[in-house]
Amino acid sequence: xxxxxxxxxxxxxxLVLDGRFDAFExxxxxxxxxxxxxxxxxxxxxxxxxxxxxxxxxxxELVRAMKHCRQSGGELVIVSPSxxxxxxxxxxxxxxxxxxxxxxxxxx
Amino acid sequence: xISSDLPAYRAWADTPLTERPxxxxxxxxxxxxxxxxxxxxxxxxHMSSLGEPWELIVADDGSTDETVELLQGLGLANLKVLVxxxxxxxxxxxxxxxxxxxGDVLLFADADQSTPIxxxxxxxxxxxxxxxxxxxxxxxxxxxxxNKSLVRKIFSKGLNLLVRYGFxxxxxxxxxxxxxxxxxxxxxxxxxxIVDQFSFDLEILYLAQNRFDLTVAEVPVEWIDAPGSTVDxxxxxxxxxxxxxxxKWNDLRGRYASANHEWPKPASSTAALAS
Numbered sequence: 001x002x003x004x005x006x007x008x009x010x011x012x013x014x015l016v017l018d019g020r021f022d023a024f025e026x027x028x029x030x031x032x033x034x035x036x037x038x039x040x041x042x043x044x045x046x047x048x049x050x051x052x053x054x055x056x057x058x059x060x061e062l063v064r065a066m067k068h069c070r071q072s073g074g075e076l077v078i079v080s081p082s083x084x085x086x087x088x089x090x091x092x093x094x095x096x097x098x099x100x101x102x103x104x105x106x107x108x
Numbered sequence: 109x110i111s112s113d114l115p116a117y118r119a120w121a122d123t124p125l126t127e128r129p130x131x132x133x134x135x136x137x138x139x140x141x142x143x144x145x146x147x148x149x150x151x152x153x154h155m156s157s158l159g160e161p162w163e164l165i166v167a168d169d170g171s172t173d174e175t176v177e178l179l180q181g182l183g184l185a186n187l188k189v190l191v192x193x194x195x196x197x198x199x200x201x202x203x204x205x206x207x208x209x210x211g212d213v214l215l216f217a218d219a220d221q222s223t224p225i226x227x228x229x230x231x232x233x234x235x236x237x238x239x240x241x242x243x244x245x246x247x248x249x250x251x252x253x254x255n256k257s258l259v260r261k262i263f264s265k266g267l268n269l270l271v272r273y274g275f276x277x278x279x280x281x282x283x284x285x286x287x288x289x290x291x292x293x294x295x296x297x298x299x300x301x302i303v304d305q306f307s308f309d310l311e312i313l314y315l316a317q318n319r320f321d322l323t324v325a326e327v328p329v330e331w332i333d334a335p336g337s338t339v340d341x342x343x344x345x346x347x348x349x350x351x352x353x354x355x356k357w358n359d360l361r362g363r364y365a366s367a368n369h370e371w372p373k374p375a376s377s378t379a380a381l382a383s
Contacts, residue, residue, distance in 0.1 A: 020224075022332070052150075052224070052226075053150050053221060055221070056146060059146070083114050083153045083157075084154065087117060087150075087152060087153050091146075091148060
C-alpha cells in the first residue's frame with residue numbers, strides 16, 4: 001500500500017492511500033495518523049478512492065483513528081471510497097459510523 | 109457521484125437471479141467471522157461488474173463463531189449459505205459448495221482474499237480457451253507473491269518437489285486456494301473425491317491428471333499472504349504427506365473407479381454445457 005500525506009500542517013490534513021489496506025499496512029497508517037494528530041491536527045481526511053481492498057485490520061485501524069479524532073473534538077472523514085471499499089463499509093455496517101464524503105463535496 | 113460498478117452490485121444484491129448463473133463462486137469458511145465480510149464485499153463488486161449472472165456460495169464448515177449468523181444477516185439475494193453442523197474439513201466444504209453451484213463455470217476461492225478476485229479473468233481465459241480446469245499458481249513464472257515468509261517458501265518448495273517427482277502431479281503449486289472448473293469437470297472430480305481435509309486439492313489434481321485426463325492450466329496469480337490464517341502449517345504438512353500416500357493407495361485399490369458421492373443435480377444441468 002502506498003500512503004501519501006497531503007497538507008500536513010493544516011487543521012484537516014489528508015492521508016491518501018492506494019492498494020490493499022490490510023494487517024501488513026496498519027502500522028504504517030497508524031504511524032502517519034499519530035504523527036499528524038501529535039502535531040495539532042484534530043481531524044483527518046482519509047482518501048480511499050484507490051484502495052482496492054480493506055480487511056478487518058484496516059477497518060479496525062480506521063475506527064481507532066476516528067476515536068482519536070473525536071476525543072480531540074474533531075472528525076475522521078472517509079473520502080471517495082472505491083466501490084469495493086464502500087460495499088465493505090456497508091456490509092460491516094461501518095458506513096453508519098463514519099462520515100463518508102465524495103471528493104467533490106470536500107473540494108466545495 | 110456513483111461510480112460504474114455499484115449499480116450492478118446493487119442489482120445483484122437485491123434481485124434474485126431469474127436465469128441460471130454463468131459463474132458460481134464458492135468460498136469454504138471455517139470460523140471466518142473476522143475476515144468473511146470484506147472478502148464478500150470485494151468479490152461481490154468485482155463479479156457483478158462482469159455483467160453476467162453469477163451466484164456466491166459460502167460453504168460453512170461447522171464454524172463455532174458467528175460466521176453463519178453474519179452471512180445470513182446480510183440479506184444478499186444471490187448468496188447461498190450452506191450450514192454444516194460439524195467441521196468436516198476444507199475438502200468437504202468445497203465439495204458441498206460445488207454440489208450446490210449451478211453455474212457453467214465454478215470457482216472456489218479462499219475466504220481471506222489472498223488471491224484477489226481480480227484474477228478471475230485470467231483463469232476464465234484458460235477455461236474459455238478449452239481447459240477443463242484452471243488453477244491459480246503462486247509458483248508459476250509470472251506469479252507475484254507478497255509477504256510469504258522464507259520458512260513457508262522453503263516448506264512449500266519441498267512439498268512441491270515431492271508432489272512433482274514422487275507423486276506425478278506436474279504442477280508448481282497444487283495448494284493455491286483459487287481454482288476454476290467447468291461444471292462437467294467439477295462433477296467428475298468432486299463426485300470421486302475422498303479426501304476431505306486440506307490436501308483435497310492434491311487429490312483433485314491427481315484425479316484430473318491420472319483418472320480423467322482432463323486438461324489443467326496452471327495460471328500465475330498475484331497472492332498476498334493473509335495474516336490470521338486458520339491453517340496450522342506443521343499439522344497441514346503431516347496431513348499432506350499422509351494424504352499423498354492415501355491417494356495413491358486409494359487409486360491402487362480402485363477406489364476412484366466409480367463415484368464416491370452422488371452429483372445432486374439433474375444431468376441436464378451439465379449436458380447444456382456441451383452445446
